[in-house]
Amino acid sequence: MIELRNVSLRYGAREILKNVSLTIEDKKVKAILGPSGVGKSTIIKLMLGLIKPTSGQVLVDDVDITHFSEVELFPIRQKMGIVFQGNALFDSMTITENMSFFLRENLNLPENEIVARVQEQMKFAGLEGFENNLPDSLSGGMRKRVAIGRALIFHPSMILFDEPTAGLDPVSSKKILDLIKRLQSEIGLGAVIVTHILSDVFAVADSVAVLYQGGIIFNDVPQKLYDSTHSFITSFLSNPED
Amino acid sequence: MWKLAQAYSASFEEKLKGITFSMQDFLFFSLRAFRAIGASKRYWRDVLDQAYICGTESLPILLVSALSIGSLIVIEVGHQLAEFGAKTMTGRSVALSVVREISPLVAGLMLAARIGARNSSELGAMQISEQIDALRAFGTDPIAKLVVPRLVASFLMFIPLIALCDLVGLISGAYLAEWDLHLDRGIYWNSVIDILRPMDWLVGFSKPPVFAIGISLISCYTGFSTTGGTAGVGKSTIKGIVYSSAFVLVMNFYLSKVILDLMRG
Numbered sequence: 001m002i003e004l005r006n007v008s009l010r011y012g013a014r015e016i017l018k019n020v021s022l023t024i025e026d027k028k029v030k031a032i033l034g035p036s037g038v039g040k041s042t043i044i045k046l047m048l049g050l051i052k053p054t055s056g057q058v059l060v061d062d063v064d065i066t067h068f069s070e071v072e073l074f075p076i077r078q079k080m081g082i083v084f085q086g087n088a089l090f091d092s093m094t095i096t097e098n099m100s101f102f103l104r105e106n107l108n109l110p111e112n113e114i115v116a117r118v119q120e121q122m123k124f125a126g127l128e129g130f131e132n133n134l135p136d137s138l139s140g141g142m143r144k145r146v147a148i149g150r151a152l153i154f155h156p157s158m159i160l161f162d163e164p165t166a167g168l169d170p171v172s173s174k175k176i177l178d179l180i181k182r183l184q185s186e187i188g189l190g191a192v193i194v195t196h197i198l199s200d201v202f203a204v205a206d207s208v209a210v211l212y213q214g215g216i217i218f219n220d221v222p223q224k225l226y227d228s229t230h231s232f233i234t235s236f237l238s239n240p241e242d
Numbered sequence: 243m244w245k246l247a248q249a250y251s252a253s254f255e256e257k258l259k260g261i262t263f264s265m266q267d268f269l270f271f272s273l274r275a276f277r278a279i280g281a282s283k284r285y286w287r288d289v290l291d292q293a294y295i296c297g298t299e300s301l302p303i304l305l306v307s308a309l310s311i312g313s314l315i316v317i318e319v320g321h322q323l324a325e326f327g328a329k330t331m332t333g334r335s336v337a338l339s340v341v342r343e344i345s346p347l348v349a350g351l352m353l354a355a356r357i358g359a360r361n362s363s364e365l366g367a368m369q370i371s372e373q374i375d376a377l378r379a380f381g382t383d384p385i386a387k388l389v390v391p392r393l394v395a396s397f398l399m400f401i402p403l404i405a406l407c408d409l410v411g412l413i414s415g416a417y418l419a420e421w422d423l424h425l426d427r428g429i430y431w432n433s434v435i436d437i438l439r440p441m442d443w444l445v446g447f448s449k450p451p452v453f454a455i456g457i458s459l460i461s462c463y464t465g466f467s468t469t470g471g472t473a474g475v476g477k478s479t480i481k482g483i484v485y486s487s488a489f490v491l492v493m494n495f496y497l498s499k500v501i502l503d504l505m506r507g
Contacts, residue, residue, distance in 0.1 A: 045375070050378055050379060074381045077380070077381055078381065082379045084372040085372070086371050088371060088375065088376035102380040105380075105381065106380070150380075
């Protein structure tokens with residue numbers, strides 16, 4: 001379980017997040033919805049300890065990680081995989097190397113175990129046959145699947161997605177959303193999905209938090225969005241592509 | 243008028259704060275790099291890759307620069323000396339200028355441009371594409387993986403590179419002195435060997451390690467602090483080259499001044 005307690009974040013005079021409190025249950029898919037540039041990606045970076053809040057606490061499985069060092073954060077980060085918006089794959093490495101790199105770096109596993117884990121993720125992500133391709137030679141949807149495979153390589157219990165379908169065509173988007181649903185149904189993984197696309201929320205999320213002007217203005221099941229009277233939500237629902 | 247002055251004062255204060263913050267951040271970044279230096283054993287393949295890039299790939303431009311250094315000194319100084327009937331002293335002038343000052347300085351500037359641009363742009367691109375965040379998120383220290391190999395490789399390669407520049411500079415001087423001043427090569431080399439003392443080599447070779455550390459840390463830091471998309475990578479690259487070159491120019495003067503003052507008592 002991941003919990004943000006009264007988290008605020010400032011960059012100079014600019015206040016990005018104001019007293020944000022949020023809980024992400026195990027084995028549930030939570031969407032964080034909001035317009036671009038509102039600080040949604042910042043929330044998942046806070047969850048991983050990649051950035052520190054100005055005030056408030058970040059808890060993972062009831063452990064306060066707010067002031068953890070990089071070394072202390074490593075076992076925490078192993079519990080969470082992340083899929084970055086631009087995938088953040090290493091251009092000079094093949095797909096197999098991208099997936100195995102962090103296993104070789106951080107776990108003292110025998111070679112056959114590393115190969116088995118990579119093959120397992122290649123199969124899950126439907127990437128068999130592309131083992132020796134470089135990321136640049138793949139389509140956007142396939143690169144996203146590689147990033148998902150890499151995020152699963154440590155067998156995490158939670159996976160964080162930053163705009164998983166942004167920039168993808170409808171067919172690739174559907175494949176990625178199906179993959180996210182399978183993560184929950186087949187492996188029992190929880191997920192946090194940061195998105196500005198309303199249809200993604202209804203497709204995969206168990207609950208949704210709406211972030212607007214640095215604060216959470218809605219936190220409930222997606223269907224209840226239609227009951228909200230908040231002007232931003234009603235406007236967002238009527239113009240979901242904005 | 244008063245409001246304008248206040249606005250300027252506030253803007254100046256903000257800029258000063260920004261510079262102070264960046265200096266502090268750079269200091270912490272450098273300390274982290276030195277603390278992670280042991281990681282060079284783990285990433286020895288990366289060290290070799292960087293040494294190849296920094297050493298072998300930089301060689302052609304450095305040799306071209308070194309050729310012009312020796313030749314130019316002969317053209318400028320040799321003819322002046324010839325007017326006073328002292329062209330046999332040409333070797334001495336070339337030797338001292340090349341070994342102590344010009345060769346480390348020109349090579350340092352060339353390496354600042356080449357290595358500085360490469361580090362800043364490559365790491366800047368990794369920063370904006372979130373690859374550096376990915377390293378951290380999956381448990382790898384980006385400073386150990388990306389900065390330490392560059393720092394160690396530069397440290398190892400700068401001394402031989404500058405030694406080679408010294409040699410090529412002196413040889414090019416000898417050929418030009420023979421061709422342009424009709425100075426016998428034996429006389430030239432005798433005066434070169436005669437004038438060079440251990441102190442001169444010490445001044446010359448004290449510079450490459452300092453330049454290597456400064457150029458690597460500055461350019462890696464500008465890469466790591468890139469923001470603002472592809473335009474940001476361009477800005478970081480410029481910063482990497484400009485700050486590294488300024489560092490080389492300033493340190494070249496201070497190292498010469500301090501070491502020569504110390505040696506002269």
